[in-house]
Amino acid sequence: MRESIGPTIRLFGRRSRALSATLTVLAGVACVGGSDSAELHDATGWYGSVLEHPVPKVDFTLSDTEGRPFHFASETEGYLALLFFGYTNCPDICPIHLASIAAVRRDLPHELRSRIKVVFVSTDPERDTPERLRAWLDGFDKSFVGLLGSVEQVNDIERSFGLAPSYVDPAQNTESYMVGHAAQVLAFTTDNLAHIAYPFGTRQTDWSKDLPRLVRDGFGPREDR
Amino acid sequence: MKDILWWCAARGVEWTWTWQAYPGVWLFVAALVFAFFRLERRTVDEAPPEASSSTWRRTAFLVGAGALWLILDWPIGAIGAGYLASVHMVQFLVLTLIAPPLLLLSIREADYHALARRLPERPFRSVTHPLVTLATFTIVLAATHWPPVVDTLMPNQAGNMLLDLLWLATGLLFWWPIVAPVPIRRGWAHPTKMVYLIAATLVNTGTFAYLTFTALPLYATYELAPPFPGLSTRDDQTLAGLLMKIGGAAILWTAITILFARWYMESERGERTPA
Numbered sequence: 368m369r370e371s372i373g374p375t376i377r378l379f380g381r382r383s384r385a386l387s388a389t390l391t392v393l394a395g396v397a398c399v400g401g402s403d404s405a406e407l408h409d410a411t412g413w414y415g416s417v418l419e420h421p422v423p424k425v426d427f428t429l430s431d432t433e434g435r436p437f438h439f440a441s442e443t444e445g446y447l448a449l450l451f452f453g454y455t456n457c458p459d460i461c462p463i464h465l466a467s468i469a470a471v472r473r474d475l476p477h478e479l480r481s482r483i484k485v486v487f488v489s490t491d492p493e494r495d496t497p498e499r500l501r502a503w504l505d506g507f508d509k510s511f512v513g514l515l516g517s518v519e520q521v522n523d524i525e526r527s528f529g530l531a532p533s534y535v536d537p538a539q540n541t542e543s544y545m546v547g548h549a550a551q552v553l554a555f556t557t558d559n560l561a562h563i564a565y566p567f568g569t570r571q572t573d574w575s576k577d578l579p580r581l582v583r584d585g586f587g588p589r590e591d592r
Numbered sequence: 593m594k595d596i597l598w599w600c601a602a603r604g605v606e607w608t609w610t611w612q613a614y615p616g617v618w619l620f621v622a623a624l625v626f627a628f629f630r631l632e633r634r635t636v637d638e639a640p641p642e643a644s645s646s647t648w649r650r651t652a653f654l655v656g657a658g659a660l661w662l663i664l665d666w667p668i669g670a671i672g673a674g675y676l677a678s679v680h681m682v683q684f685l686v687l688t689l690i691a692p693p694l695l696l697l698s699i700r701e702a703d704y705h706a707l708a709r710r711l712p713e714r715p716f717r718s719v720t721h722p723l724v725t726l727a728t729f730t731i732v733l734a735a736t737h738w739p740p741v742v743d744t745l746m747p748n749q750a751g752n753m754l755l756d757l758l759w760l761a762t763g764l765l766f767w768w769p770i771v772a773p774v775p776i777r778r779g780w781a782h783p784t785k786m787v788y789l790i791a792a793t794l795v796n797t798g799t800f801a802y803l804t805f806t807a808l809p810l811y812a813t814y815e816l817a818p819p820f821p822g823l824s825t826r827d828d829q830t831l832a833g834l835l836m837k838i839g840g841a842a843i844l845w846t847a848i849t850i851l852f853a854r855w856y857m858e859s860e861r862g863e864r865t866p867a
Contacts, residue, residue: 458606459818570815571808
């Protein structure tokens, strides 16, 4: 199963999983709660969704949570870089994705773990202050990189990766507004391409199979095939 | 009517402490209460009154039915259905090991005999045979903790209700040979009942080990649920396994202790009775 990256976007306002699932399925990428990990497994042997057209790594620069510039392309060179766009007030997709990656990464031996960089770009700069973002990411894994920029900057970056830009429904006039954002994690291997995207619904068992393989072999063919 | 939530289910929405009505649970508990008091009234006419034990029986019923209401309704029902496997395990323990013996204890002996007279003897004896009830308990316990079953049933209200009622029915069946006076079986006395319950403490070992020692989350329902504050998916699953083993053992050993005490007291009484 090869997938085009498509605009998988989390709908805000209506928080139903069923609706999210419908949207995600419509976008042709993933399945949501209740999914069996085997559903994600396909003929390629990967548990994420293999992209029909690999996404090249874009060289963007945003501020990290310490206020220092973070050059994405150069600072993730030679690493398996997992890139994800989201926001700290996200009720489900963001914390679930990050908790899953953190839990599986923790289980890996040091030599593999140290070759993975997780980069989280905030799509809600209004509420995600550097301190808030740092504290939130530390709750998952202190090594996770948090990046901040203006809405326009972040949207441009999302577009450059072929992702739908984030979106806030103007009808949401409360402080607890939700932000629509791409729901998949892009995995850039050392060839500076993302061959696989991990949609919402990716389980720890899927990550535990793909991550070590991506770090060791990149997007190479499986030896046993 | 379409938007009414009748029974708890995994909904995939962020948890809030805002109260939610589950009329299906209320109807179920109301039906249980109605059935109990109807049975009570009828047996007054048909059987000699057992006034001394009626308070105890009513208390057992109210505690049993109250426990069911507590764990099926909001918030415990909702948390167990869609957020925490450990809370779902508490529901399992109440539905199979706590509420059923209390409900069975609340029925008069005369009613048991009346029921036995109405049922065909052979199937009744077979279904309530201790080996059958223990085997049923073991199979249902293992099957209903198998991830594909859980992840299929939990996201919909009917599925979750089916699971809850199946657990309750299995619990009633499991406790029948311990509590119910019918059918009368030769050799089925306190010591054999204790052996039966000791065996029951062992049958969950496989499922307990599966839940407790599997490194990765087993259930998509809980793994992909919006996070519940304070507990990671893996810790929650481990806690669920420990609750099954330790909580289940505590309940069963309490019952074993009660049986032993009754056996001891009856033996003492027997020895003191002059020939």
